[in-house]
Amino acid sequence: MDLHSVEEVTLEPGLPRLVGTGLTIEVPAGYEAQVRPRSGLALKHGITVPNAPGTIDPGYRGELRVILLNLGRAPYTIHVGDRIAQVIVAKYEAVEWLEGDLTDSARGEGGFGSSGR
16 A cells, blocks of 8 residues: 655655654554555655664554655655555564574574575
8 A cells, every 4th residue: 555645845865754644554463564665766766765664563553654765866855645655564473482592503603694605
């Protein structure tokens, strides 16, 4: 689903801004809403969602607001009604973490780049 801005905001290069959508939702238990960038804004204007995917958990009841960041070189103005991001709803599994020893694996403690070329 597309998210639309309810305010006019000028995004200066390199400065994140919070942009309101005017929407509130109640995400069911066991699900999350994920806010993602719009590919057209990213390609044409360098506008992205820096924390993508932004997670909206089942307990949140406030307005959906989107953090936008202008990676371009010139200011970009968001107008009322502009599509600024997308949101999807996805199921997730809740886990219970247990303290204890980990089992061995082939990778072990190898970090970035240790699993291949």
